Each structure stands twice: as C-alpha cells, then as structure tokens.
Amino acid sequence: MSTPRSDWSMFRDLLPFLRNERWLYLAALAMAPASAVLVVMQPYLxxxxxxxxxxxxxxx
Structure with missing residues (x-):
C-alpha cells in the first residue's frame, strides 16, 4: 500500500487546472465572508x- 498523500500535495496537482479561472476562484473566496454575514443577518432583517x-x- 502506498502512503496517503497530504491535502496540500493534491492541491498543488490541481493548480494547473485552476490557473485559467483563478480570478473566479479568488472572487468566490472573497465573497464567502460576505455571504456568511448575510446568512447570520437574515433573521434580524x-x-x-x-x-x-x-x-x-x-x-x-
């Protein structure tokens, strides 16, 4: 049996596929905290x- 790979090594293997749409991934990452805040504020609103x-x- 082979040893399990770390998450970071698998992430590094995926980077070439993600580079074309890197701005979309960065935008989604930037909007995630805003989405979390809005979900928390929904009952109050x-x-x-x-x-x-x-x-x-x-x-x-």
Whole structure:
C-alpha cells in the first residue's frame, strides 16, 4: 500500500487546472465572508421587516 498523500500535495496537482479561472476562484473566496454575514443577518432583517410593518399598518 502506498502512503496517503497530504491535502496540500493534491492541491498543488490541481493548480494547473485552476490557473485559467483563478480570478473566479479568488472572487468566490472573497465573497464567502460576505455571504456568511448575510446568512447570520437574515433573521434580524426579517424581524425588522415584520415588526415595522405590523407597527405601521394596523391589521384590523
């Protein structure tokens, strides 16, 4: 049996295939934290939308 390869060595083997679209991968990597922040903020924004609507528009 051969020894298992490390993740970094496999990543280095994939780099030639990723170089053509490197800007897309960098953009996705840069947008990941923004996406995480928006996912966390979603319940708060929904609460604000519901509370403000109920307060300003009488349901009856």
């Amino acid at each position: 929904l609460k604000r939308a519901i509370d403000d609507t109920i307060r300003t528009h009488d349901v009856e």
